[in-house]
Amino acid sequence: MKQSDIIIEQLNRISGLKVRRTTAPSDMPRDGVWQSETLCSTVFTVPCGNKVYAFEIDGYGAAERVTASLARELALGMVSKTAVFDEPVRAFLDGVGDIPQGVHLGKADYYVFAMYSKDLAKNVREYLNAMAYSCDFVADMGDGVTAFCKRLDNDCDYQSAGEFASVLKENLTEEIKGNVKIGVGGVAHGASELPQYYAYAKSALINGAEYDPKSDIYSYKEYALIKALSELPEATKEKYVKTVLDRNYRDVTADEELMAAADAFLQYSLNISEASRNMYVHRNTLIYRLDKLEKLTGLNIRNFADAVTFRTACLIHKML
Known part of the structure; x- marks a missing residue:
């Protein structure tokens, strides 16, 4: 437009x-x-x-x-x-244009996000434009993707881009009455880094949709690990998964109830109450499924180290 x-x-x-x-x-x-x-x-x-x-x-x-x-x-x-309009920003963030007029040229930090909502992208942009400050900007990147660059100030209330994305996701869901997926690029240090961090955010969005479609917020830092793991030989990947999840791992990963319980538990920071509430199941049901997972794999994902191991093995399994 x-x-x-x-x-x-x-x-x-x-x-x-x-x-x-x-x-x-x-x-x-x-x-x-x-x-x-x-x-x-x-x-x-x-x-x-x-x-x-x-x-x-x-x-x-x-x-x-x-x-x-x-x-x-x-x-x-x-x-x-909005500081600048779509076309100059789109070209800039895609790495094919100069820094547009209106973008702060100093060393200010930005949270950088790529947000996807196929049918409600226009509503997403309207909401972001309404809540953005003069030094933030929003751009239509095409194909239902919206770029949002949030400039940080000294009294920022958020500890990380991920925390801000969680609050943004909650507010957007309430406001537009629809689902939005958010790729988190991280913190760009100055305007010159915005294209690089937007590329990170878009990569997280793409990889997240492929490897974890049930989630809505994807961090590039996690999917940087996926990129590294994807370069491993297929035989090495399968050997690792068999070792970690046991040789009958296909039975485990094919059990939808079991995997949904594990995914929810990991998504809600190993919190039984939060995970069961958001799954709409009794906490004892979730505990039973986690116990069953431990019996089948030998991994107690209530333990942080085992949770990391399980998560990594599941990511690798999805690459096979």
Whole structure:
């Protein structure tokens, strides 16, 4: 969508005005609002990067001037809030364009995310634009993927990009009433690192959907391990899985109830109560399944070391 179309869509939706694109008159005043009694119209301009867009509403007079001024301020706020629009950012994050105007050039850190929601991507972007600060930015990357770069300040309330992603996921689910998957690229140190960390976030999103489709948040740091493990010879992978999960590992991995219990337990940080609540099963049922898993594999995943071993073996098994 063109930048001017985005502005028009947002203005019409938020304000209820009938705004349309027009050509700026040559004698446009410095305050950005121009009126024509002959045409019975009011024009206002909105600078956006290296371009200036002109928009028109019907009517002429003091009331229309005030309305146009307010619409102009609203549009300027939109431009400021998203900092830059989709196309320049998309090219930049894809590694084929320069740093767009509006992106802070200092050494500020950013949380970088790639977010996927095929049918609700537009709703995701609208929500992010509404909650973003002026130094954050959002871009449509195509195919249902939205990039979100959250600039960090000194009083950031979150310990990590992963923690922020969890809160963002919860809020988005509540707001748009649909599912969103989030790839977490990590923390980019300065604008020059944004393309690299967006690539990490997108890679996490792709690998996560393949190896752990039931989850919704994927960290690149975890899938960096997957990338390294994927380069192992097939015979080595199978030998490792047989050793860790026992030779009857295929029976274990084919048991959907057992694997769902293990996945939930690991997802909720080895917390029996949290995992059982989110699975909608009694905690004793979950304990029974974890005991059964230990009997079959010899791994007690309530123990952190065994949980890591089991998780790694399952990832490798999915590569076979």
